[in-house]
Amino acid sequence: MATAEDKTPPGIPPDLGHLRTKEEMELYYRNCRLSMPPGLRIPMASGLSFLAGFTLGTAKGGKSAGLRFRAEHAHKLPTTTTGWFLYHKSKNYQVAYGGVREGFKMGLKICFWSTATFAIEQMFDSYRGTADLLNTVTSCVAVAGAFSCWNRFSLPMTARTTKAAVVAGLVYGGLQDLLGVARGRRIRYVDWIKRQLGSGQREQPAQQ
Structure with a gap:
């Protein structure tokens, strides 16, 4: 009969098996949007x-x-x-x-329409391998386009709906990214900005 020690992944001490699983779960939740x-x-x-x-x-x-x-x-x-x-x-x-x-x-x-927005957002998160405001804006614009076609909006009304979707996506996606950064979630464009700022700060002392 298998024991708890037999189920511990290879290379991990038996007494740390439960701790490793807990850390993985915490990391998984931290990398999810809104920690959910x-x-x-x-x-x-x-x-x-x-x-x-x-x-x-x-x-x-x-x-x-x-x-x-x-x-x-x-x-x-x-x-x-x-x-x-x-x-x-x-x-x-x-x-x-x-x-x-x-x-x-x-x-x-x-x-x-809300479920469609969140589902498309998650689809882009899985496809790109990262969760950021770009996926949120894309999902909002996609749903806004489908909503406009379904209701047969005119071109000016469709444009206004799309603009509102872009603003909503930027605000909601930006808030999600801020909360994610505060909780330690890695976001590509935030990491890129940090690298650019870090390289700029390293170049200044070298020039002096």
């Missing part, structure tokens, strides 16, 4: 985006349903107490139904 692996980060982003869309859609749908109900019944307002009770009861039902229906519609839409 894709299997956790993408579903969490999808859930939060659905919740945000559902909240906004419920508020918008409920307000629209209430205004529509008032417009449809403006010519036949009740005149009795019982009539007003039934009027408000029906109105509240329509507001709740319209809000929930619009909430699910908007929540699913935002969830779909």
Whole structure:
């Protein structure tokens, strides 16, 4: 029967086998965006985006349903107490139904496009072998283009949507990179800038 010592990788002392595994896990999490692996980060982003869309859609749908109900019944307002009770009861039902229906519609839409953005970002991370703001900007622009085509935007509207996607990608990707650098994650362009600054500082004393 195999023991814990038999499962220790070759070249690693048996008493350090668990420590090595823990260090590898810490390194893996540190190298992930927001210190979360894709299997956790993408579903969490999808859930939060659905919740945000559902909240906004419920508020918008409920307000629209209430205004529509008032417009449809403006010519036949009740005149009795019982009539007003039934009027408000029906109105509240329509507001709740319209809000929930619009909430699910908007929540699913935002969830779909947000999930696509994070999935494409992860795809570029895996393809390039690094996670930086370039992949975030690329995924945002790709999803913005698909969103514009799906909604058949005009060229000026598509251009504005793309510009907004570039800004969002730069801001969100930049914040991720800042957090990653703070936690010790290696980022290619940051390492390149450090090398350039380091070589410049070494050249100055040599010239003096």
